[in-house]
Amino acid sequence: MILFTIAPQIEPEKIRTVLQAHASGSSLRGVSRTVNLTYNTVVSLVRAASVKGQMIHNAHVQNVVSSQISSDEFWSFVQKNKNAVNGMN
Structure with a gap:
């Protein structure tokens, strides 16, 4: 079970x-408060x-052919912040 190998000392149901x-x-x-685990x-x-x-x-997932690629507003926001940091606003 993949979940168990992530942290074997924690019950699989709690990890799930x-x-x-x-x-x-x-x-x-x-989540940490709900399951009684530390934030870290x-x-x-x-x-x-x-x-x-x-x-x-x-x-x-390999060799995926695409004819169109789109991005969401998050990447536009990241680019905007990157430009602002570099002084290119």
Whole structure:
């Protein structure tokens, strides 16, 4: 079970609850209070799951052909902030 290998000292059900709550949009501090784990532990669980998820994604999603690519407003915001930091506002 992938969840168990992330943090073997934590019950798999608690890890599942952390990841489901985070995926549903709950704050990390709120999740830590709900499942009675420290904030740093919750952050570590989410990061470890993210790394494992990225590894699985990279192994299975390859050679995707696309004819169109779009971005959302988040990337526009990042670019705007990057320009502001560099003095190119």
